[in-house]
Amino acid sequence: MKKLLAYLLLNCLYFQAVTSQIAAPVWQFSGTPVEWAKRPNQLYYSNKSFELFLQRNAPILTNDYMYILLTNPVELGNYDEGSTLIKYDLSTGDTIWQREYSALGEVGNNGYNYFPEFYVEDTIIHLYGYLGIDTVNGSGRKIHLNGFPSRRQVSTITGSTVKHEYSVDFKNLFGYTNPNTWHKNGDDRWFYYFQLIRPPFDTIAKAYVRPYQLKSDLSSQLMDSTKAVYFDIPANNLMVFCGPLCIGKDSFIHFGSTQIKSNLSWRHFMWKVNIDGQPTELFDITKIIGGEDSTFGYYGGNAVISGNSIRMKVQSSTTNALQRDGVPGYIYLDFNGNLIKDQRNLQIDGKYLSKIVSTDLAEGVLHVVQFLNEKNVFIYLEDKFGNFKKVGSLFNEGSHIYMYIPVRVNVTPSNDALLSFMVLVDSSFSGYKPLEYGGWPYFCKISGEHIGLKTGVFDEKVAKRLRVYPNPGRGDFYLEDSIIGELTLLDIQGRQVMNKECLGECKIEINYLPDGLYLLKVMDQKNQEVKVCKIFKQSD
Numbered sequence: 056m057k058k059l060l061a062y063l064l065l066n067c068l069y070f071q072a073v074t075s076q077i078a079a080p081v082w083q084f085s086g087t088p089v090e091w092a093k094r095p096n097q098l099y100y101s102n103k104s105f106e107l108f109l110q111r112n113a114p115i116l117t118n119d120y121m122y123i124l125l126t127n128p129v130e131l132g133n134y135d136e137g138s139t140l141i142k143y144d145l146s147t148g149d150t151i152w153q154r155e156y157s158a159l160g161e162v163g164n165n166g167y168n169y170f171p172e173f174y175v176e177d178t179i180i181h182l183y184g185y186l187g188i189d190t191v192n193g194s195g196r197k198i199h200l201n202g203f204p205s206r207r208q209v210s211t212i213t214g215s216t217v218k219h220e221y222s223v224d225f226k227n228l229f230g231y232t233n234p235n236t237w238h239k240n241g242d243d244r245w246f247y248y249f250q251l252i253r254p255p256f257d258t259i260a261k262a263y264v265r266p267y268q269l270k271s272d273l274s275s276q277l278m279d280s281t282k283a284v285y286f287d288i289p290a291n292n293l294m295v296f297c298g299p300l301c302i303g304k305d306s307f308i309h310f311g312s313t314q315i316k317s318n319l320s321w322r323h324f325m326w327k328v329n330i331d332g333q334p335t336e337l338f339d340i341t342k343i344i345g346g347e348d349s350t351f352g353y354y355g356g357n358a359v360i361s362g363n364s365i366r367m368k369v370q371s372s373t374t375n376a377l378q379r380d381g382v383p384g385y386i387y388l389d390f391n392g393n394l395i396k397d398q399r400n401l402q403i404d405g406k407y408l409s410k411i412v413s414t415d416l417a418e419g420v421l422h423v424v425q426f427l428n429e430k431n432v433f434i435y436l437e438d439k440f441g442n443f444k445k446v447g448s449l450f451n452e453g454s455h456i457y458m459y460i461p462v463r464v465n466v467t468p469s470n471d472a473l474l475s476f477m478v479l480v481d482s483s484f485s486g487y488k489p490l491e492y493g494g495w496p497y498f499c500k501i502s503g504e505h506i507g508l509k510t511g512v513f514d515e516k517v518a519k520r521l522r523v524y525p526n527p528g529r530g531d532f533y534l535e536d537s538i539i540g541e542l543t544l545l546d547i548q549g550r551q552v553m554n555k556e557c558l559g560e561c562k563i564e565i566n567y568l569p570d571g572l573y574l575l576k577v578m579d580q581k582n583q584e585v586k587v588c589k590i591f592k593q594s595d
Contacts (some may be wrong), residue, residue, distance in 0.1 A: 079495055080478045083453030087434070087506065090471070091148035092499035094478075095125070095141055110462050110475055110496055112171030113548050118468050121145050122180065122211070123475075124173050125496055138169040140180065142214060145467060148500060152214030156207070167205050174547055176571055179217060180209040183244055183269075186221055204273045222273040244269045245278065245332060264294060264311065266332050282332045288315065288322055297358050300365060301552045302390050305330040305567055308365065310358060320346045325392045330567055338392030347375040360551045361415050364389055368411070369399060382407045382427065403435060403443050412464050415551065416508070417543075417578050423464045423474055430458060434472070434506050446506040447472075456480050459497065465549055468574070468587060470503040521577060523563075527591035530566030534577075540585065541578040547571060563590075570594050 082092035115122040121143040137157030144151055156167035169184035187201040205221040246267045263285040266278035298309035307330075312323045323344045326337040344367075357368040364387045371378030377399060384401035386394060401408055403424060410425040419438040425431070434447030451459060463475035476497040523532050534557070542561065544553035552568060555561075563575070575588040 080457045080459075080497070081453065082497065082499070083451070084432075084449045085452050086431075086450045087447040087501060089449075090500045090502055092497065093143070093148035093150070094495055094497045095139065096150055096153050110477065112173070113463060113465055113550075114473065114475070115173070115175055115547050116145065116465060116467050116473070116549065119145055120151070120211075121473070121498075122173075122175065123496075123498075124169060124171065124182070126168065138167055138182075138184065140169075140173075140182070140209060140214070142211065143498070145473075145500070148498065154209065154214050154216075167207070168201075169205070169207070172548075174571065175211060178211045180211055182207040182209065188223065204269055204275070206273065220273060224274075243271055264296075278332065282328075282334065284311075284326050284328075284334045284337060286313075286322075286324060286337075288313065299328075300358060300360050301550075301568070302327075302360065303567075306335070306390075308390065310367075322346065325388070327390075336391070340388070340392050343386065343388070343392075343394050344369060345371065345375055345377040347371065347373055347378075359415075361387065361420070362554060364395055366413070379407070381409065383409070383411050385411075385413075404445070410461050412461050414464050414466060414549070416466065417541075417576070417584060421464060421466070421472065421508075423461045425461060432459060432461060432474075434501075436507060444507075447501065466503075466508065467500075470508045470584075472501045472503065472506060472508065474499050474501065521586050521588070523575060523588050523590055526589075527593040529594055530564065530568075530592060532563040532565070532590060534561045534563075543576040543578070544590070545574045545576065547573070565590075565592060568592060 079094065084092070110123065110125055112124060123141050123143070125139040125141070126137075137155060139153065139155045139157075141153045142151040143149065156169065167184060167186045169182040173180060173182050175181070182205075184205050185202050186205045187199060188203065189197065189199055192198050203221060203223050205219070207216055207220075208218040209215070210217050246269065263283045265280065265283035267275065268278050269275050294311045294313040296309060296311050299307040300309075302308055307328050308325060309328065310323070310325050312321055314321050321341070322339070323341045323346075324337065325340050327335045329335055359366050367386050367388065368383060369378065369386055370383035371380060374380040379400045382400050385396075385398040387396035387398075389395050401411065403422075403426075407427040408424050409427045409429070411422055413420050413422045415421075416436070419436055422435045422437060422443075424433050424435060426433070430451045432449040432451070433445060434449075435443045436446050437443050451457075458479045459476045460479060461474060462477050463473075465473045465475075467473055476499075478495040478497050521534065523534060526532065540557055542553070542555050542557050542563065543551060544563070544565065546552050546568075552573070553563070553565065557577075565573070570592050573590045573592065575590050577585045577588065
């Protein structure tokens with residue numbers, strides 16, 4: 056008993072020491088006014104190692120609320136322990152409800168790890184992912200297994216689970232699948248699955264990826280081999296994926312990168328698939344991105360549709376012919392894998408960056424940046440000619456040990472800016488590498504009026520008479536009034552799925568898109584926002 060008490064006391068003292076030394080950060084910034092700056096309610100502490108709470112996706116924004124999904128915490132070595140779903144009041148930043156899907160209180164369960172791509176339909180939030188379990192193998196040795204599918208429906212009003220289904224059938228294990236959903240067909244989900252193949256009479260195994268289907272009953276199977284994408288590379292490490300990006304009525308783009316074991320170089324690929332998952336074109340873009348290291352990041356919206364191009368964030372971990380070590384920037388590709396704009400090693404106001412996150416606006420691109428070896432945060436507006444204008448500044452007046460890393464910037468339906476940060480602790484704690492401990496998420500809202508974003512409508516008469524019908528509709532929508540300008544359609548996560556010019560009466564065809572809520576931005580000839588309309592696509 057004494058040994059047990061001593062053990063418990065030691066652990067309590069250790070926990071107290073860690074939490075007292077590293078208290079949660081408090082927002083202390085001067086400069087551009089913020090309407091609010093908030094972090095989630097304290098997430099539970101891992102008793103196994105250090106925490107790192109990740110925001111891998113854009114928030115879902117409505118006129119009044121924000122929904123965010125966090126991965127928490129991730130121990131060193133990428134050991135996921137759960138996911139947290141939060142609903143915020145967008146006007147105040149207050150938490151309305153917060154739900155943690157973790158291992159706490161569940162024997163043998165190491166947490167529900169939900170994929171970043173979640174979505175809202177009516178009053179239901181849909182989560183897809185997997186759970187991990189502790190079990191024993193045939194010889195009785197304890198093992199940990201990840202990848203058993205989990206599907207959860209959550210009420211947007213109460214945050215309570217309306218329905219939860221999972222399978223611990225070994226046949227349904229998610230082995231080596233891409234964590235990004237890429238195709239929705241009813242309740243089915245398709246993923247990419249990496250494999251090696253040894254063709255007949257060929258002594259060299261080659262790599263390919265193949266769609267992996269999770270059915271509505273949570274059973275799984277590999278799709279037809281004709282839907283596989285084959286690569287002219289030898290057997291190598293697993294491929295890392297990014298996508299999908301919707302580029303039209305029936306076409307999607309995916310990216311994949313892998314390291315060649317023989318010389319440790321990297322190969323980068325881009326390919327197209329149609330609405331049925333059939334690959335149509337494959338491009339090797341290694342010479343554009345660079346093959347010295349991974350270079351291209353795969354989480355956090357690092358590849359997005361920007362007008363008629365793809366904007367990709369590139370940041371090398373080694374100085375090479377194309378990239379300066381640690382300096383981020385962008386490259387722009389057309390839909391056939393050709394380089395059309397190069398912003399690698401980006402400098403703004405004559406200084407290199409350490410972090411950059413961006414979002415498209417009608418008048419250009421909004422950037423949130425951190426300069427190399429600095430802790431302050433700045434907001435820039437890049438016009439369509441590539442000119443940068445500083446529109447906001449956040450000066451870190453808080454403790455020197457906290458580093459606020461920008462991970463997202465989004466624009467709300469009312470044209471305010473929503474900034475997402477991950478707060479890390481620097482090297483003040485000896486024995487640990489810089490920025491290794493911590494990972495608190497932080498969000499702040501800045502009024503669009505303070506950073507030069509256009510707010511409101513520009514022609515009230517046009518805005519009032521402008522209507523979209525039928526709404527809801529099956530896929531063909533019409534503008535009730537004629538307008539000459541530009542239409543941009545965004546999905547619920549803020550990703551652009553359609554962009555077209557409108558010369559008078561206009562028809563919007565989105566039969567190829569999944570059912571759900573979309574936002575239609577209507578711009579006039581001066582690229583001024585006339586109105587934002589909600590569109591509901593409903594097949595049945």
